[in-house]
Each structure stands twice: as C-alpha cells, then as structure tokens.
Amino acid sequence: MRADAVIVGAGIVGAACARALARTGMSVVVVDRGAPASATSARGEGNLLVSDKAPGPELDLALLASEHWPRLAAELADELGAAFPAVEYERKGGIVVATTEAGAGPLRDFARGQAEAGVEVRDLAAAEALELEPHLNPEITAAVHYGQDAQIQPVVATEALLASARRAGARVLPHQEVTGALRDATGRVTGVRTASETLHADTVVVAAGPWSGAAAGALGADLPVRPRRGTVLVTARMRQKVFHKVYDGDYFGATQSTDAALQTSSVVESTPGGTVLIGSSRQQIGFDERLSVEVLAAIARKALRLFPFLETTPVIRAYGGFRPYTPDHLPVIGEDHRHPGLWYATGHEGAGIGLAGVTGELIGALVTGAEPPLDPEPFRPSRPSLAAHLAPEGAA
Amino acid sequence: MRHVLVIGAGPAGLAAALAASDAGASVTLLDAGDGLGGQYWRHLPPQRPSRRESRLHHGWAAFERLQGRIGRADAIEVLTEAQVWAIETADAVTAQVLLGPTDAAGREARALTADAIVLAPGAHDRTLPFPGWHLPGVFSAGAAQALAKGERIAVGRRAVVAGAGPFLLPVAQSLTAAGATVLGVFEAARPRALARGWLPKPWKLLGTAHKGRELAGYLAHHLAHRVPYRPGRAVVEARGDGRVEEVVIARLDADWAPVPGTERTLAADAVCVSHGFTPRLELPIAAGCEIGPDRFVRVDPDQRTSVEGVYAAGEITGIGGVDAALVEGRIAGHRAAGGDRSAMGSAPRRARAAAELTRRIEAAHGIRPGWTSWLRDDTVVCRCEEVPYGRLRAVAAATEQRSLRSVKLTTRAGLGICQARMCGRTVESLIGADPSSGADTSDRRPLAAPVRLGDLAGLPTAPDGA
C-alpha cells in the first residue's frame, strides 16, 4: 500500500494529525495496533486547560488551542451532522483554590505571571468564589478564576476527528502493530511494516502516545517518551453541585515535577452525564496497571478538602491510563533531525486532549511547508532541552 | 495453622469454608449480604422468620446442616455485610473489605490476606432486552425469585416466566407457592436443542442424581399446577400503560429469531425473564486469574486458578446449579487448606459430572444470535443511562467501531450505576466486540462495588509527594 503519510497511532493526536494532513489533499493511512480511540485518549479526562501552565511554549500552545477548539468543534459538528454524538465542547471556566495559608501567595503569583502572558485570569474574593461554587469548602485561602478553561469529551472528539479524516480520504487500519521502518539507500524513512502490510509513505508520523518511545525504537530511532500513570474517580449521578472545573493549587507543583513519588491534586468537575469526575494522580511506575488503594485514598482526601459534601457520595468507577511525558515536559512535534522522513507528534503528558487539535495543525503546516500557526522551534525533536536524552546523530 | 479466606457465602463458599476448616485451617468466610446462603438459599429476614421457610426452599435441610456446622466450628470466623470492594495484588493478593450495612456511613475498612483465598462470588442473572422490558412489572427471574423466597411476595397475580435455562422452573414454582397464577414457562430453546443438551447421554447425569430428582420434581409440580412449559418461545414484547398489562409471545427459530406470524398476546401483570447468568468476574480479574474463552474463571481439577494460592468455585467457574457449586466449593476449600487429594472421596467424580451438566445447560439453553431481531430502535439497551438500540447501532456505524471502550464512551451505554453488569455483554454482542483478548471486556471493574468518597478518604495512604 502507498500513501503520502502514515500515522502510527489512532489516539486523539494521531486522529488530529490525520485530519489535518488529509485536508491538505494528502493521502493518509492511520495504523493502530488496537482499536482506535481506545488507549490513553479513552482513559483520561477532557480538560482543555490554560490554568495549569506556566508562561512558556506549552502555554503558548494551550492559548492557541483555546482559540482553536471552539472552531474545530463547530466544524466537526457541521461536517458530521446531528447523528454523530456531540463533542460536548464547553468553556465552563476553571477556579483554582488554595486551601492553606502557605498556598495562597504562590497561587496569586503564578496567576499574575500568566496574566502577563495573555491568560484571562481574575482573583476572586472568598465570597465571590462561594457564589460561583456554593458547595466549595468555605475555608479556602485564595481563589483564581480562569475563563478560558474548557472541556470536551475526549473519545467523541477522537472519533469525530477520525470520522472527519475519513471523509477527507484517510484510511484507518485497526489491529495492526507497526513493527519496522522502510528506508531508502540514504537512510531516509520511506514507510513502515506491520505484520501483514508494507506501507510506503514519504512521511511517517509517530503518534503512539506513551508507547511512542517503543514505536520509535521499532522504527530504528529513539525518543524519550515515558508513561506517567494517572487515576480518576467517577461518582454516581447527582443533581449538579459543581459548576466549574475546580482544582486545588497543588496542581502546579505536580505537573512540572519529575519526582517519581505519588502525587495527587484535585480536579473536580461535573460531566453532562451527571457524574462528578475526580482526578487525578501522577505516578511514574512504568506501565503498571494494578489498582492501588492508597492512590484512591489520596485522591479522595484531596477532593474532600475542596468539596466536603462529597463525603457521602458513592464512587462507582476508578479508571486511568498513562500520560506520555518527556524529560523536559514539552510535547515533541516535528521531524526527527537524525531520521529524515520520520516525524513525531507525541509527549503531551496530561494535556494531549487539549493540545491535539493544534498539534495536528502544526504537523500539517510543517509537513506541507505552510506557515506554522506558532513558532515550532520549542517543540522540535532537535531542541536543546531534549539533546541530552537523545542518541546522537548517526548513532541510531 | 493455615489461614484460608473465602469470599462469598453461597453454596460454593459455605462448602469451601467447611471443607477448609475440616482440613485443619482457620477460615474467614465473608459475604456482602446480611446472611449466609447466597443466591440459592435466600431466606426471610431474621425479624420475620417463618416455619414454612423449609417448604419454600429446596434443600433447606442441607443449608441448615451447613450453617449449623459452620456456626459450631471455632476455626471459622464469619463476616456478613462484608463487601469486598477491591483486590490488590501489589504484594500478596489482598481483599479490601468494608464492614457494615451498604448505605451506612463510616464503614469499618479491613485489608485481608491469607495463605490461600477461595473466590466464590457467584453470578447474577442475565436478561436480554426486549421492547417494553423497562416497564414496571418486568422482573429478572432472580429478583422475582428473591421476592418470592425471601419476602414471600409474588410479583404479580398473573405471571409469565420466560427466557432460557433450567432455573426458570424453580422460579415458576416459587411464584406459584407465593400465590401467583403462572400462565406459562416460555423457554427460548427449541425441543431439539433441549434434547441435545439433556437427553442423548442421560447416564452422564447419574453423577448428579440429586439434580435429576430436583428437575423431575419441578416438572411434576408444573403438571400438577397445570403450568404449561412451552419450549421454542419467547416474550418478544411487554405492553401496558405505565406498567405491564400484556405480553406478546412468539415462536422462535433455532437461532432464537421470532417466527413472523406466530405472535400471540396474553394478559399478564408480571413478567419474570432470565436468559442465563453472568459470572461476577471482577474479583478474579482483579486478582489476576486467567479467564477462559468461555468467560469463566479457568480452574484445574483442584479448583486452582492461574494465580498461586487463589482458588475459585461455584458459578464463576461455570453455571451448573447448586450441586456443582457445593462440590467445587468442597474441593477448593479442602485443597486451599492444604488437604490431601486422596481424602476427597467421591468429590472429584461428582465435580466431573457437574461439569458435564454445566456443559449441557450451555448446549441446550445458551443464547443464540437471532434474538436481536426482536429489538426495535427505541428498545432501551442500557437502562441506567437509557441508551436505545437504534442509537447504539447508529453511533457504532458512524464511528466504524467495534471496540466496547469507545462505544461505551460515545453512547454512555454501560457507564451508569450498575457499571454494565446488566447490559455489558448485550452491548458487546450488539456491536460485535471481541472480548476474548481480555482487553476490551465488560467484565473488568477495578471497583467491585460503589464506595463512598468518605470511606475511601479514611483509608491509609503513603506520604504524598505533592
């Protein structure tokens, strides 16, 4: 089989890349070793956040995403019609609260820095916060409102991006693991092999989520993408009592940390289904999927600190997955400088749902040589902060 | 002294606890319910005992014997209202237990380990959807049976029993005993399938003589009460204004597709329907036990699972009725306690016969694919989230999906309070999912029961790095 581009992975990032490339007129094949939309993108939450990002390239990408998602959601709805489930895009806003005196100052400082970088933030007095969230623990010490925080339903979004890509001519091949690369005499990557297919393509994009390191390895390259486990709790349905995304301020410490220890910080929100989602934990324990009671307990305790009324609420489900993270905590988007023809769109850690759409746009622009929607340098595999973690040129 | 933990106090768990104690182990036997006996020996609440209890139950004397011996055994600790809500496998296999009434706040938490664990959580009955099955007056046969046996309440005055399997007969009998008129037992399997399952090698059933007698007793009972037994038929619709007033019965072909033109309407105020059982696999899956292609826990002749020190017995290893559960429990308990294989008497032979019976029940009554043709687009498939069949089909088509995980999250089917216990396997078969790999199945539930956030928060945690 021959295509202009092969995408390895049919999660939300691969789906967004497939759509973007197919809409430029390229022929696109998406290969997944399992079912599409069934791995990490079906095991997390759907927060599109700017609130948790410090000024820098990831925040720039998130700000772009926060403008891009409403357009994308509307396009998808238009294109796929009412019979297709809704992606449930909602710009409901987020409220970050501190629950300790020590936490109040850093939260306000962090918010001030973000405001300078263009984030819509607003300090809330305790009374204001309680007006917006009447069931919030009244003992909060600081609260900040983020108007741009939004959400989508990640699995519907992934399926919608795939359906849209198919309409633009892309093909999706499920249950085919990519096991090796095709290369020409110069070493340029010219396609991939699966157990049953040889797929020729000028562009190969690895969008294999937390398995991107292994997928790159199978293609004769290396990429430092590793799994960081997260667990989420789901409550029984209830009358809506949580109206925004509400987080405790610990979130900032946790996202930027490389510490392998268990970390939790609360993100509590209602879903259109009537359940409350409570996330989440971060743990570097490889691909260990086993349930850990102490993780559940830690998440529960943090959530109760925000919303004491949840004490008697039954949790009906616990699930989770593995965030794909890089040592410098930035996604990798671009061509491998050591392996022409091989591209990456991965490493989005806990933000891949939110950042998928703009990642697709960026890949589309870079592959076709069009004007990129933002400066691509900080995301390229060749960026300085990744150099120490990559095999040197020619060594692979 | 070896310590054996037995989870589930139905026939299998009771027999396991006793056999383990007889073999010299100390035993902890626990059950989420407020009494012993499981699905089979449902009983009246202690505050309303009845002298007729023994007459409402088959084998009540056997239950009283088991319960009595367990009560007298010093080495058996019994915990009722003890819900295993999770199993951890980080170090040893550990059962996380909450003690106290389900709806009570601040239940006591315990983490139990043992030298060996016997899993005996049983099964729940499975009902295939049909138009009108959400109407008040439609019950699963198990629920109807529980009301009739446990509360001595008949679910209606003019009742229809339908579905598939030998256990429809005792349900009809309990309903009659509780005062209902049973208009008929409508068994989906056709006479030829029944013959294939039950008749060709009747001598193989000799090992389960008790079962044979029991079924013969039911059939005699049906004749005596003039309850018609109608194989090859199904309830394909229930109708009524706000509750069941009538049912539509149709003949089925060999694949369980209704034969057009054979519909017949019966006035009825209750419908009790079961099409078999779904084993409760969440605990064995959480413990890491291998599940066979038949989707029961895989065990060897000693009832050992693939996990060292974990045994399984009863309906999680196959649907064979109470006798199978008892003999498997006995073997599991005995071996879990370190008992010698030679000291098990006739149990292994009877276990083999029970396995044969299990196979026959499946051959005769197993669900056939044609049933989906009695669905309509507006038939609700997932009752918790009210997902109709048409929507499920349309979304699976629009997303070109056969993966349960994706379809669940794009339709909400199976995401509700029962966590797909009722509809999971139905949804799988409607979208053509392939649960055989174990990766995409409705059987996996890391939380085996709902737990209050406050109870979770009270559990011990390691120091938090954040």
Ligand SMILES: Cc1cc2nc3c(=O)[nH]c(=O)nc-3n(C[C@H](O)[C@H](O)[C@H](O)COP(=O)(O)OP(=O)(O)OC[C@H]3O[C@@H](n4cnc5c(N)ncnc54)[C@H](O)[C@@H]3O)c2cc1C
């Ligand atoms: C608990 C938790 C909560 C989260 N919450 C949020 C949130 O609120 N907001 C947010 O934006 N993000 C969140 N995330 C992160 C987000 O889920 C991920 O960043 C995102 O899903 C990654 O998408 P992906 O397409 O890169 O990976 P995936 O969805 O994992 O897709 C990768 C695909 O590649 C396939 N694959 C792997 N190897 C091969 C191979 N060799 N050949 C073929 N196919 C292969 C896999 O089968 C898989 O389908 C959360 C994650 C977790 C775990």
Ligand SMILES: Cc1cc2nc3c(=O)[nH]c(=O)nc-3n(C[C@H](O)[C@H](O)[C@H](O)COP(=O)(O)OP(=O)(O)OC[C@H]3O[C@@H](n4cnc5c(N)ncnc54)[C@H](O)[C@@H]3O)c2cc1C
């Ligand atoms: C309507 C109906 C009629 C039947 N009629 C007959 C009949 O006439 N003859 C016959 O032979 N068989 C009959 N059966 C089948 C019989 O009831 C079963 O074969 C038998 O009960 C199986 O025994 P078990 O020990 O495997 O499971 P069960 O009896 O189901 O016991 C399992 C126990 O485990 C407990 N449990 C489950 N999960 C947990 C957990 N996480 N934590 C704590 N406890 C837990 C449950 O509370 C339950 O008490 C009938 C079944 C039904 C539904």
